[in-house]
Amino acid sequence: MTLTGELGAGTDVPAGERVIDVHDLQMRYGTKDVLRGVSFAARRGEVVALLGPNGAGKTTTIEILEGFRMRSAGEVRVLDTDPATGGEHWRARIGVVLQSWRDHGKWRVRELLGHLGRYYAPYATATISRPWPVDDLLATVGLTEHADQRVMRLSGGQRRRLDVAIGIVGRPELLFLDEPTVGFDPAARREFHDLVHRLTDVDDTTILLTTHDLDEAEKLADRIVILGGGRIIADGSADELSRRVAGEAEIRWTRDGQRFVHSAADATRFVRELFRQYGDDIDDLEVRRNSLEDTYMKLVRDLEGGAR
């Protein structure tokens, strides 16, 4: 795990297993530096969450990786190809789910998935059959009963699920998800998380996702990369990040019907002391290590404080 922008993140991933390999990526619009030396890697089957405040460079990074935007400097390899020159065969191996699709409103759900799937058929391999059969795909994203509806008649959450379905219709080896669960109700969100697990476990899909939902990042991501001010300010598993950054844990308990809350850097020692003093009087004990959210807030605050 690293906490400085200077170090590359995920460089412990062996070179041969890197589905995404970004080295010293820089992006400049006019005189404004949006990305100032971003380095990270993702291995096959890994879920990497890209977090960061608005304007941190998340979207720019993901668009460069998708091949939709040219970079100013740095080396980028996505599936062993430079996205800036990736051809149609490369395109067939990646899936993209962006934020603001409103396209194909007049199409029916099944018709659209069937049509877009056709483009992937020539790229099927011995191990990956492309495209994903439409009925199976509809069931996977829970749109079976809406199959014959026009896309414009779908609700926000259904539309989003269709976007995800289109993103995976070509059975991508690498999937980009830009804020995938915005507008989902809790049940739909849970189903979506199950789908992501299925994609990574069964199909060995690598996923790079951006989200503002830290809880979601914690649930889905094997690794979390936090961008701030055009650099990577933290990289590691959710657990590593919360252990390292926020030293203090919160301890709650009741004694004689009264509730107590205390913060301590060494929670284990504090609890041992608590029991030594009060023994059986302690009830409803809870030790809560700082959440990813606390970590994230602290990192971003530090960054903003440092910038000033």
Add this chain to the structure above:
Amino acid sequence: MNVAVFRSGVARGGIELRQSLTTVSDLWTYLFPSILLLGTIFFMRDAHVPGTNFSLGASTLPSTFGMGLAFSGLMTVAQLLMVDREDGTLLRAKATPNGMLGYLIGKVVLVGGMCAIGFLLQLVPGLFIVDGLHVGPTGWLTLLWLVPLAFVATMPLGAVIGSLFESPRNMGLIMLPIIGLVAISGIFYPITAMPGWLQAVAQCSPIYWLGLGMRSVFLPDSLAAVELTHSWRHLATFGVLALWSVLGLTLAPAVLRRMARRESGSAVAARRDRAMASGGR
């Protein structure tokens, strides 16, 4: 592989054509111009082409077919491109392997189909309103080169226009000069009655030549007498339309590529935000 892409593109155009025939608002875009034109023809049917006893309505109808071809190639293509860019359809095509090629083939099929349907919606009722239209063997031959050439001369230009303008709300800016060109191109009003310099301007635009070409197909040869230089000028028609084709086909790939290269999620999102800020569509 390319055959597969071509088939996907044709299928795409077919699906979109069917959709346009089952969507009420789209049906209106087919019917509205037809009703308007047929109404005009209806009121013109008893007037005569100056200097002849041929029905003015009957001579206007073929001119409007030419105008319809020009409108389909220029305006429909431009508008579809702008709408598809704004709602993310184009970006979706870009995210799909060979999607852009499939998209463009689909658009050609769609616009060709829409144009043919619009044409039939004017021709069939038109034949009941006016007399004197007739297509001879040479007329059929003319149609065989004129219609494809019309599309090649106008569609790439339409694609260029659609690529240069960001938002479908700018469509008015494009409509205005084109309607101006229609007014001076001898579609509804004989070009011979225009001052010389307007005749010169009109003869630079494909609209005049498409109208003339269509008149040569449907009208008796004696009516060539009321045209400029008293002939149908097939060679000049072919030449001017071919020039526009060369120009369009030279410009369009570069302009389309430039537009496609600029498409990204944030570009679509920014456009959506602007659309919402200006009160949506």
